[in-house]
Amino acid sequence: MANSTTEKAKVASTDQVSLMSVLAPAVGWLIPGAGHMIQKRWIRGGLLFVSIVTMFLLGLAMQGRIYHPNGGDILDILGFIGDLGAGGLYIVTLAMDWGQGVIAYATADYGTKFMIVAGLLNFISVADAYHIAIGKKQ
């Protein structure tokens, strides 16, 4: 009887880990840092949110260009993949039709790179949230 209770507790715990191991990365992709926050890593999540969102918004403010899904030049494809990493920020930017500037001067080029790197940093953040969820990291 005691064994049955222990086994049930283990199964419940395993289910929780499995759910969080899917939920944390998904939420973390959509909202930078949220994958950490739902696992009660508030400060880490907050810092990640501020860093990634600020970098993305600075990129937009510098008139950077957002990449749309494309099957063309390899650099355009890589740019799209980078931008996609920003998750909800990318979705909102596309929906609001922002980031359509022509890269006619240096600052706009920096802005484009800022947005791509913000996305790539969010990929790293998502991976970190996943590692916390599966217990590989504290």
Added chain:
Amino acid sequence: MTITLSHFSAAVVFALFASIVFGITHRESTRDMVRYGVYCFAMFLGGLWLAGWAMWLLKR
């Protein structure tokens, strides 16, 4: 609203935010996170400084 940053300013801002993310995601304890973040920031700025002088030499 348009923001214009010089190349150096953009690089410093980039280094700051990238270092914060690297520090958080690559280390476990808070102390190690801060140390690694500062280390990354120093490396970014050092590389920026070196690259600047290397380009000056090339131009010369």
